[in-house]
Amino acid sequence: NRRIVLAARPQGAPVPQDFRLEEQAMPAPAEGQVLLRTLYLSLDPYMRGRMNEGSTYAEPLALGEVMVGGTVSRVAASRHPDFREGELVLGASGWQEYSLSDGEGLMVLGELAQPSHALGVMGMPGFTAWHGLLNIGQPKPGETVMVGAASGAVGAVVGQIARLKGARVVGIAGGADKCRYVVEELGFDACIDRYDPQFAAKLAIACPDGIDVYFESVGGAVFDAVLPLLNENARVPVCGFISHYNDKAAASGPDRLPALMAALLYKRIRVQGFIILDHYAEGYAQFLREMGGWVAEGKVKLREDVVDGLEAAPAGLIGLLEGKNFGKAVVRVAQ
């Protein structure tokens, strides 16, 4: 049984040496436990935060601890009354091929045509998009919705839902290929390349009526370009700020807080952060029903960026933080 642990705390961007592949004896389930074989491991930006020393909204990983992660697994052996051998389950086994569970937090999936969807459009990232956009962003028909990392797991779903709600949707993505995909395949009204030297100017041209909802997951230069375009009474669900996850220290320079506060105040902008873990009890079942319908009808789709083998996970996470993934990042650990 192979697993990947946190070997060192990254200094800035993570490097392969921050991870260590270990070989372990195969665990055996005790009474009340199941043995899970990981099929798919989700790679998500929050994993970078868990590698740091300080706690954020969750406790940091200890050195030597198995990297955390959402997983789709098959029950390899069961000594638990609620789970049968061979069943597919959604859980959080982390970066390892086999794991034990007492059943807490495990969800039986049934047989799915594409089990990895439970980690993407029909899972945590899809739920994040659905909750953040509909409950916080509250787009109205005809309004302009802006979303960064628009070809990624959360952003792609945000934009497609916003379109379904009748909004005009502008995306931001890294590179011409991603932007073309976002417009042609996902149906956004426009998508601007964040690497374009004229990025801020082109963003403004793409939003002739300003921005009513900005789904924030990027921060940095993207936020700077968006802020002047926000309309009165704009809503800004704060989902993440990935451009800063590898920062080593706070940036020096002029104090920009007063100008930010002035913009928020004068334009009556509502900014609200959210952590999706808080919303499962109240909203997950409704999300699954609604999104299940949209996916079945082909109204919402999400491209996947699948890499093979547990040993590919570190490079996958490093790449995610550099924008190398094109779609939801997933590791196929076993067939």
Ligand code: NDP
């Ligand atoms: P994605 O699939 O969108 O992958 C990350 C993308 O972020 C990259 O492909 C890249 O897209 C973009 N990116 C990476 N580095 C930078 C950078 N320096 N500047 C600008 N963009 C960058 O990831 P997810 O959809 O899984 O996550 C998106 C966001 O949502 C993250 O901020 C994440 O932390 C957050 N999140 C928050 C949750 C919550 O509960 N609040 C839950 C789940 C996710 P490109 O190159 O195309 O710009």
